[in-house]
Amino acid sequence: MGHLVGLAELAQYLGLVSRGRRPGNRIWELLRAGKLKGLPYVRVGRAYRFNMADVEAWVRRQAAGGLNGAARSR
Numbered sequence: 001m002g003h004l005v006g007l008a009e010l011a012q013y014l015g016l017v018s019r020g021r022r023p024g025n026r027i028w029e030l031l032r033a034g035k036l037k038g039l040p041y042v043r044v045g046r047a048y049r050f051n052m053a054d055v056e057a058w059v060r061r062q063a064a065g066g067l068n069g070a071a072r073s074r
Helices: 006-015 023-031 052-073
Strands: 042-044 046-052
Touching: 006 023, 006 046, 006 052, 023 046, 046 052
Parallel strands: none
Antiparallel strands: 042 046
16 A cells, blocks of 8 residues: 555645635545545545545546546537
């Protein structure tokens, strides 16, 4: 397993702004709402941890899917 990060570090990497005092709140809200489908994570007790190599691969897949979807709709 590669480098694991928490919610705050992932939010910073993805550029998501938090709505609360805790930096990872926005990621937590999106995970609970099901908006980050397929985002790979590991539960360590009550904490969410994210393998950065897996997250980067997920971001690439999301970007490729978004570009393909935009090309199809035109």
